[in-house]
Amino acid sequence: MTEATAPSRTEPQGFSLSAIPLWGQFAAIIIFGVLLSLVWDGATRWPEAWVIPAAQWITDFIEWLKSEATIFGVEFKDITRGIGAALKAPVKWAEYLLYRGFKGIGLGPLPWVAVAAGVVIFAHWVGGVRLAILCGLTMIYLATFNLWKDSMKTMTIVIVAVPMAALLGITLGIWVTRSKTASRIFSPMFDLMQATPHMAYLAPVAALFAFGPVTALIATVIFAMPPMARCTILGLQTVSSDVIEAGQMSGCTKRQLLWKVALPSSKRTLMLGLNQVVMQTLAMVVIASIAGATGLGHKLLYSLQQLRLGVAIEQGVAISLIAIVLDRLTQAYAYKETDHFVAGKTFVQRHKHLLLFLGILVASYIAAEFFRWVKIPPSKFIWGSGDAKTVLFDAKLLARHMDQAIRDFNVVAFDYINPIRDWVTIWILLPVRDFFLWLPWPVFVGVIGLGAWRLGGMPVLLLCLALMFSFIVTGFWVETMKTTYLVLIAAALCVIIGVPLGIWAARSERVANIIMPICDTLQTFPSFIYLIPAIMLFRIGDFANIFAILPYATVPAIRYTYLGLKRIPPVTIEAGIANGATRMQRLFKVELPVALPEIMLGLNQTIMMALAMTAITALIGSTDLGQEVVRSISTQDFGRGILAGFFIAALGIIADRLIGSWAAERKRQLGVA
Amino acid sequence: MKNLLKGVALAALMMAPGAAMADVESDEPIIIVQNNWTSQLVLSYVVGKTLEGMGYTVEYAPSDSQLQFQAMADNDMDFQVEAWEGSMKSAFEKAAENGMLDAGTHSALTREEWWIPNYVLEKCPGAGHWQGLDRCAEMFATAETKPKGRFVGPPADWGKNYADRIGALEMNFEAINVGQAATLWAELQSAYDRKEPIVLFNWTPNFIESKFEGQFVDFPAPSAACNEVKEWGPNPNATGDCGAPHSGWLKKAASPRLPEEWPGAWAVLQRVDFDNADIAAAALLVDVDGMEPEEAAEAWMKENDHLVKSWVQ
Numbered sequence: 001m002t003e004a005t006a007p008s009r010t011e012p013q014g015f016s017l018s019a020i021p022l023w024g025q026f027a028a029i030i031i032f033g034v035l036l037s038l039v040w041d042g043a044t045r046w047p048e049a050w051v052i053p054a055a056q057w058i059t060d061f062i063e064w065l066k067s068e069a070t071i072f073g074v075e076f077k078d079i080t081r082g083i084g085a086a087l088k089a090p091v092k093w094a095e096y097l098l099y100r101g102f103k104g105i106g107l108g109p110l111p112w113v114a115v116a117a118g119v120v121i122f123a124h125w126v127g128g129v130r131l132a133i134l135c136g137l138t139m140i141y142l143a144t145f146n147l148w149k150d151s152m153k154t155m156t157i158v159i160v161a162v163p164m165a166a167l168l169g170i171t172l173g174i175w176v177t178r179s180k181t182a183s184r185i186f187s188p189m190f191d192l193m194q195a196t197p198h199m200a201y202l203a204p205v206a207a208l209f210a211f212g213p214v215t216a217l218i219a220t221v222i223f224a225m226p227p228m229a230r231c232t233i234l235g236l237q238t239v240s241s242d243v244i245e246a247g248q249m250s251g252c253t254k255r256q257l258l259w260k261v262a263l264p265s266s267k268r269t270l271m272l273g274l275n276q277v278v279m280q281t282l283a284m285v286v287i288a289s290i291a292g293a294t295g296l297g298h299k300l301l302y303s304l305q306q307l308r309l310g311v312a313i314e315q316g317v318a319i320s321l322i323a324i325v326l327d328r329l330t331q332a333y334a335y336k337e338t339d340h341f342v343a344g345k346t347f348v349q350r351h352k353h354l355l356l357f358l359g360i361l362v363a364s365y366i367a368a369e370f371f372r373w374v375k376i377p378p379s380k381f382i383w384g385s386g387d388a389k390t391v392l393f394d395a396k397l398l399a400r401h402m403d404q405a406i407r408d409f410n411v412v413a414f415d416y417i418n419p420i421r422d423w424v425t426i427w428i429l430l431p432v433r434d435f436f437l438w439l440p441w442p443v444f445v446g447v448i449g450l451g452a453w454r455l456g457g458m459p460v461l462l463l464c465l466a467l468m469f470s471f472i473v474t475g476f477w478v479e480t481m482k483t484t485y486l487v488l489i490a491a492a493l494c495v496i497i498g499v500p501l502g503i504w505a506a507r508s509e510r511v512a513n514i515i516m517p518i519c520d521t522l523q524t525f526p527s528f529i530y531l532i533p534a535i536m537l538f539r540i541g542d543f544a545n546i547f548a549i550l551p552y553a554t555v556p557a558i559r560y561t562y563l564g565l566k567r568i569p570p571v572t573i574e575a576g577i578a579n580g581a582t583r584m585q586r587l588f589k590v591e592l593p594v595a596l597p598e599i600m601l602g603l604n605q606t607i608m609m610a611l612a613m614t615a616i617t618a619l620i621g622s623t624d625l626g627q628e629v630v631r632s633i634s635t636q637d638f639g640r641g642i643l644a645g646f647f648i649a650a651l652g653i654i655a656d657r658l659i660g661s662w663a664a665e666r667k668r669q670l671g672v673a
Numbered sequence: 674m675k676n677l678l679k680g681v682a683l684a685a686l687m688m689a690p691g692a693a694m695a696d697v698e699s700d701e702p703i704i705i706v707q708n709n710w711t712s713q714l715v716l717s718y719v720v721g722k723t724l725e726g727m728g729y730t731v732e733y734a735p736s737d738s739q740l741q742f743q744a745m746a747d748n749d750m751d752f753q754v755e756a757w758e759g760s761m762k763s764a765f766e767k768a769a770e771n772g773m774l775d776a777g778t779h780s781a782l783t784r785e786e787w788w789i790p791n792y793v794l795e796k797c798p799g800a801g802h803w804q805g806l807d808r809c810a811e812m813f814a815t816a817e818t819k820p821k822g823r824f825v826g827p828p829a830d831w832g833k834n835y836a837d838r839i840g841a842l843e844m845n846f847e848a849i850n851v852g853q854a855a856t857l858w859a860e861l862q863s864a865y866d867r868k869e870p871i872v873l874f875n876w877t878p879n880f881i882e883s884k885f886e887g888q889f890v891d892f893p894a895p896s897a898a899c900n901e902v903k904e905w906g907p908n909p910n911a912t913g914d915c916g917a918p919h920s921g922w923l924k925k926a927a928s929p930r931l932p933e934e935w936p937g938a939w940a941v942l943q944r945v946d947f948d949n950a951d952i953a954a955a956a957l958l959v960d961v962d963g964m965e966p967e968e969a970a971e972a973w974m975k976e977n978d979h980l981v982k983s984w985v986q
Binding site for chain 2: 202203206207210211212289290291292293294298301302304305306307396407410411414421422425426430531532535536537539540541617618619620621622627630631633634635636
């Protein structure tokens with residue numbers, strides 16, 4: 001194993017370190033670090049006097065940008081405010097269209113009947129009957145659960161943010177593939193943008209670009225754009241050279257080669273990027289409401305504040321459903337086959353969907369003047385009148401039943417769960433936390449550094465060292481260790497739960513059909529909702545924090561295990577069968593080892609998601625980096641918030657580089673790279 | 674066909690711009706801050722609807738309860754009807770230095786203090802007073818705080834340091850801070866349903882009093898001397914050995930552009946005044962009667978017509 005993980009190319013010539021076995025090197029570092037901490041207190045806690053006040057510098061810098069900075073005589077604040085105002089225009093138009101109406105010309109917003117019919121008709125056009133039914137049911141859900149107007153408010157940000165993030169992502173992606181400089185600047189930036197918890201940049205963005213929907217829009221685009229850029233880069237780089245040559249032979253200009261050859265042939269990867277943009281945008285809905293976006297997110301936080309969990313669940317389901325519908329629609333649109341047999345069809349035949357929609361649109365605008373329920377969905381569904389009235393469906397009542405059910409469950413389950421919670425807290429969580437807090441930083445730096453060097457050589461080592469020292473010298477060591485401890489335990493649990501589920505799904509198509517949609521839902525279902533039941537059952541503490549991280553962070557562990565196992569070439573499996581391996585032997589000796597690099601990438605994503613969740617579990621009550629991020633919003637201490645967010649990202653990037661180097665090397669050895 | 678034409682004509686007629694608005698200084702929308710608790714939502718609708726009745730255009734924008742003040746100072750939002758001394762004092766004062774306007778104080782008095790549900794008194798009859806509560810400290814212990822009792826404290830950024838007070842009064846408690854108000858209520862609900870002893874941070878007026886029966890714990894009455902003179906109070910060796918004030922302020926805040934662009938609206942906002950009963954009633958309509966905040970605002974305005982008229986004059 002030692003030889004397998006230590007690529008020979010990283011061994012410098014004539015260096016005698018390689019004579020010492022790997023465990024010996026680690027042991028030497030640990031012993032050295034511990035001894036150092038015994039003689040020098042500074043090895044346990046970075047000396048106060050040496051702390052670099054970077055947080056204060058950043059806060060001062062942003063205050064200066066806000067109040068004094070000028071570029072060519074124009075105040076910096078006016079520039080950012082100008083950008084903010086420009087971004088406001090598309091949001092305004094979306095608002096007029098979806099829920100405000102065009103007051104100037106006396107035209108109301110789109111009647112809900114028209115919107116719902118439009119979505120269903122579009123779904124039928126791009127994806128056939130099945131997709132139309134999914135969309136229809138979603139529209140009915142939004143209407144009957146009294147969530148229509150808030151959904152439209154949420155959509156105003158979504159329909160502006162998604163195209164903006166997608167276009168920006170594709171543009172930056174193309175630029176990165178063309179220019180080395182751009183690649184050097186943007187690649188690490190994409191890492192940072194994705195790994196920094198969104199809450200960390202809400203306050204500074206709000207301070208610079210006007211508070212309100214625009215802040216929400218910018219924060220959403222920052223968060224949702226990187227996957228698009230990454231997929232564009234990956235797509236363009238993996239276009240097969242045959243295709244490019246064919247393009248060149250047919251005399252394409254450089255521009256034509258990009259737009260007519262390279263981009264279309266990497267459509268699958270691009271669509272994966274778009275899928276992530278949609279999912280991430282909807283995942284931001286609740287956080288965006290902290291910075292002034294109206295709609296489902298704002299209402300959801302209010303419901304949670306009132307402990308109306310049932311209502312919050314209904315609103316959360318609406319967000320997930322919108323995400324799923326948008327995703328399926330964009331995917332179907334991209335894969336829709338062009339109709340090559342237009343000749344011989346009449347105009348009406350060719351455009352029947354569009355004509356039908358226009359008809360409904362006009363009719364509903366007219367009908368909306370006579371029947372209120374055409375304009376906005378009725379809030380109660382009542383059959384009959386007077387004493388014979390029966391309420392057919394009442395979303396509020398359903399929500400109250402859900403509340404009661406959750407409380408009843410809590411009363412019954414608490415006595416069984418609490419001893420487990422206490423046991424785990426006292427015997428596992430607190431000792432592990434104390435261990436991490438005791439750990440002298442030279443040990444941590446040394447162990448990670450050695451690992452980085454053995455796995456990825458000098459560049460990875462230098463990057464990891466720089467990142468680790470960044471939180472040591474700025475005085476964030478304790479908070480960072482608390483986050484490390486929480487995330488490591490959560491990630492371990494995610495693997496223990498997720499990998500077996502992934503294996504199960506890979507073995508049975510039926511299981512996969514159940515698990516995969518659940519994964520989709522978990523990723524977009526607002527994680528804020530898990531917090532409340534977690535607190536009720538487990539009370540404030542790290543047990544609840546970890547529990548709240550699990551649903552979100554387990555998803556990649558399941559997905560990557562499933563995909564890794566599914567992608568094993570059938571030849572490999574047949575070779576196992578031919579050698580007389582039992583089912584179990586095949587799994588443990590053939591399939592899992594081959595899929596391991598993929599599973600490790602899943603672990604990597606799990607760690608990223610768990611890190612992102614620490615900013616949200618901070619709302620339960622914690623004292624780690626996540627808490628620093630959340631607290632900075634109210635204290636307007638931009639520096640501490642940004643730094644804490646950056647350190648969360650740094651932990652993610654360290655894990656990413658270590659695991660990534662290992663997986664790449666392993667893949668090379670397996671010959672599957 | 675004829676009917677359709679008729680319909681179109683009628684529709685066109687009805688969609689024509691409404692009757693000319695009453696005279697107001699500007700048609701630009703006044704942006705009203707909304708937070709995520711009941712009384713604030715209802716009362717901001719109340720003031721918003723009052724202004725709409727005068728012909729102003731208003732818009733509601735959600736905001737974090739801390740970010741809002743700087744946003745008002747920057748003219749991104751225009752006013753807030755409920756700013757609490759307890760949880761928002763520092764953000765309020767910081768923004769006031771940057772230009773945000775203080776639009777006056779309500780009659781309502783706020784109090785925040787340790788709070789226990791009434792069933793705790795059955796198990797620990799003296800719990801209404803801090804010394805009695807301290808004698809039962811172990812009853813409130815959890816795995817992390819044993820043998821000390823657990824006090825569920827407010828979010829760390831609300832500027833209250835209960836660990837200091839516990840130290841000054843030498844109490845057998847440990848303060849565990851939550852990350853947001855909803856966490857407090859989830860803890861309370863869970864304990865309340867199981868009749869488990871709990872002591873937590875709470876304040877009045879809020880919706881809790883309409884849903885849960887309980888009371889504040891009495892601490893030595895606060896005074897200026899408490900925080901300055903060690904000899905003052907039960908512990909002769911410490912400052913800060915007293916409770917929180919019983920009468921915190923509840924203010925209104927506004928953007929600097931409000932009086933310039935909409936002087937009439939500014940005048941109304943300055944006259945708006947709620948007392949504790951008004952706020953409790955507003956919360957009750959939603960939290961107990963199950964109305965939506967906007968409906969509740971209309972109901973509240975009907976009940977308190979004279980009050981609304983007195984603001985408009």
